[in-house]
Amino acid sequence: MKFFIDTASLDQIKEAKDLGILDGVTTNPSLMAKEGITGYDNIMKHYKDICDIVEDGDVSAEVISTDFNGIVEEGMRLADIAPNIVVKVPMIKEGIKAIAHFTEIGISTNCTLVFSAGQAILAAKAGATYLSPFIGRVDDINWDGVGLIEEIAEIYSIQGYETEILAASIRNSKHIVDSARAGADVVTCPLDAILGLLKHPLTDIGLEKFLADYRKGNQ
Numbered sequence: 778m779k780f781f782i783d784t785a786s787l788d789q790i791k792e793a794k795d796l797g798i799l800d801g802v803t804t805n806p807s808l809m810a811k812e813g814i815t816g817y818d819n820i821m822k823h824y825k826d827i828c829d830i831v832e833d834g835d836v837s838a839e840v841i842s843t844d845f846n847g848i849v850e851e852g853m854r855l856a857d858i859a860p861n862i863v864v865k866v867p868m869i870k871e872g873i874k875a876i877a878h879f880t881e882i883g884i885s886t887n888c889t890l891v892f893s894a895g896q897a898i899l900a901a902k903a904g905a906t907y908l909s910p911f912i913g914r915v916d917d918i919n920w921d922g923v924g925l926i927e928e929i930a931e932i933y934s935i936q937g938y939e940t941e942i943l944a945a946s947i948r949n950s951k952h953i954v955d956s957a958r959a960g961a962d963v964v965t966c967p968l969d970a971i972l973g974l975l976k977h978p979l980t981d982i983g984l985e986k987f988l989a990d991y992r993k994g995n996q
C-alpha cells in the first residue's frame with residue numbers, strides 16, 4: 778500500500794519525505810487555503826514546490842472548474858507543471874467526461890469526493906488512475922467509511938478494474954490500518970496519523986529497559 782500525505786504544508790511534506798516512506802501528496806483547495814496559498818500564480822508555484830520535494834511521487838492538484846471545457850483547460854495547465862502531477866477531478870457528470878478525456882490523452886487523474894460504490898464504478902469505467910473515497914466524512918454521517926473501501930475493493934477485484942483505491946479523509950492511525958486490511962491501494966493521511974502508527978507503550982517501556990540495562994553494564 779502506498780502512503781501519500783494529505784497536506785499543502787511544505788514542512789510536513791518534507792518531514793514525511795525524510796521518514797523515507799512517502800509515495801506522494803494529495804492537496805485540495807481547502808488545504809491550499811489553510812496554508813495561505815491564494816492567487817493563480819502562487820498556487821501554480823506551490824504545486825511546483827511540492828513536486829520538487831516529492832521528486833517522482835504522484836502529486837494530486839485539484840481543478841476548481843465544474844464544466845467539461847474548464848476542467849480540461851485547467852487540468853492541462855496543471856499537468857504541464859511537472860510529469861508527476863495527477864489532475865484531481867470531482868465526481869460530477871462533467872468530471873467523469875473530463876476523466877475519460879484525460880484517460881484518452883494519457884493524463885493521470887484522481888477522481889475525488891467519492892462516497893458510494895456506484896460512483897466508484899463510474900470513475901473506473903472512465904479510466905481514473907486513482908479513486909478517492911472520503912472515509913472520514915462517511916464516518917461523520919454515521920455510515921461506514923472503511924466498509925465502503927471494502928465494497929469498492931471487492932467490486933474492482935471482481936471486475937478487474939485497474940483504478941487504484943486511494944482511501945482519503947483519513948482522520949487517525951486506525952483508519953490507515955483498517956484501510957490496508959480493506960484493500961486500499963493507497964492511503965492519503967495527515968502527518969499525525971502517519972506518525973501515530975509508531976506509537977505503542979510496550980515499545981517505549983521495552984526500549985527504556987534495554988537502554989537502562991546497557992547503561993548498568995557499561996558504566
Ligand code: E4P
Nearest residue numbers: 783803804805914945946947
Ligand atoms: C483527499 O484527497 C482530500 O483532500 C482529503 O482527504 C479530505 O479530507 P477531510 O475530509 O479531512 O477534509
